[in-house]
Amino acid sequence: MDFVHFASTLLASPALVGVFCAFVFAYLHSRAAWNTRSRGLPLPPGPRRLPLVGNMFDWPKTYHWVAFRDMRARYGDVLYFDIMGRRMMILGDPSDILELLDKRSANSSSRDYSSLNSLPHPQDRSGIQPQRDAVRSKVEATQAHVLARVLPRRCPFLHAGAREIGTQVPQQAAHVAFEPTGECALVLFDVDVSDEGDELIEVVEAALEWHGDAFTPGKYLVEAFGILKYIPPWVPGATVQKLSVHWRSTVARLKMEIDRLAKTDTGGNSAVNRMVVRTAGSGEKFPDNDAEEIVRNVAAVAIDGGSDTMFSTVQSLFVAMSLYPDVQRKAQAELDVVVGPNRLPNFEDRDTLVYINALVREALRWQNVLPFAIPHQTVEDDEFHGHFIPAGTNIFPNVWACMHDPAIYPDPEVFRPERFIRDGKLDFSTVPDPTRFVFGFGRRVCPGRYFALNGLFINIASALHVFDITPPVDENGKVIKVDPQVSSGLLCYPEDCRCTIKPRSSQAESLIREAQSLY
């Protein structure tokens, strides 16, 4: 059918003319509305978009942070993708990240509330809730305050190490193996979940899996066509609906587990009270009627956000120690002088242990647990470097690219705590403190960051004080070469954290055994 024939057929039917005009009007109206909103500014640069699916085929499948870093050479520091209507902006430059996510935090602190995220009722999960009131609620503020003050009383690595090593002191531990969620519960509640089965461990793992899926754009069609979420799970091919049943029960079970844990009564002195008393640091009961709610929130936040992040970092540190023996020797030399052979390190040693503090920073920089933090979402239209940023754009700060930029951190792949030390002191005047980036930004900054820094300090200092960490060996005693590679995903873990762990001396062995009875 040629155009003249098509036009005469169309004009012959008033209904078709009406539909056609409606389409043209809707198109022109949306173009005009877009031009008014964007004030004629272009979107940031990025690969060319296809109709409907947009950049679905351009989105990297794995190790996104490396792929996006490499794309900077072609498109510049700010990249834009549209995946089936989900808008994504990737920032690779530290000052851009701080400008948009810190300074403009009022507009950039929401979370993606796509059809996928809404499936398991995320209103129960603070980490991915969209932006609420400008000021965080009382409970949330208290939660951050409590987490900032709580010092981990236990040292899970020592505890796990002592459990394994204390009994028969094996020559070699195959890898750094223990259960992060369980250890986290032990630190916070004094409840040994391994005594009660691993319900909590299982639900936390399932919840983390869902986090990974929810932030992988383009994985499920439901993101583009929200209406698909109403398809019943029994329809063949309705994968995401089946998964959503599982996610929903996971979220409900996690809540129940945390409630149970927070209410566990251990010998007349309930875990709730002990935690409140301990975190308030006063020996008095929390004077607030909301105490139980606060503790439950802190518990949920800590178990959900804290277990894997901290332990992935410590595992990376073990890998680094086996690969960089000189660094380990320097750390141990400092511990020998400051702490001495007759006791374990404590928080009073913290200011004096400069090298250990630098080592914690370097562990956080070297391998990033959350290479993109957790993506933020904008609430209102914005303009950035002459580009239009529509409301609802998901911002991915490429934290990994910043932490591995050779112009900022020379030889970024090398584990070198000295980069943060000058004249015997921690010094961030020439290289930025990684904690400014790895814990996220603006109103979404990690509420557990002080807890995490305390926990990392005491675990790393204690482990290095009593253990020698060397590369793993095979059954013939030949050294196995470990590649310091991390997994790909929202949360990253070292892929191979095998190493050989031995007590440093007979005195160290006694300290390990003492720690076992202490913790």
Ligand code: HEM
């Ligand atoms: C090495 C340790 C840790 C690292 C690297 C880390 C990093 C992060 C990052 C990058 C974010 C996202 C921030 C953003 O969106 O801008 C985050 C959020 C969060 N973190 Fe951590 N974190 C760690 C430990 C912890 C601990 C120990 C807890 C709790 C005890 C915790 C609780 C949370 C929570 C609840 C959120 C969500 C905050 C929100 O969306 O409002 N994290 N963390």
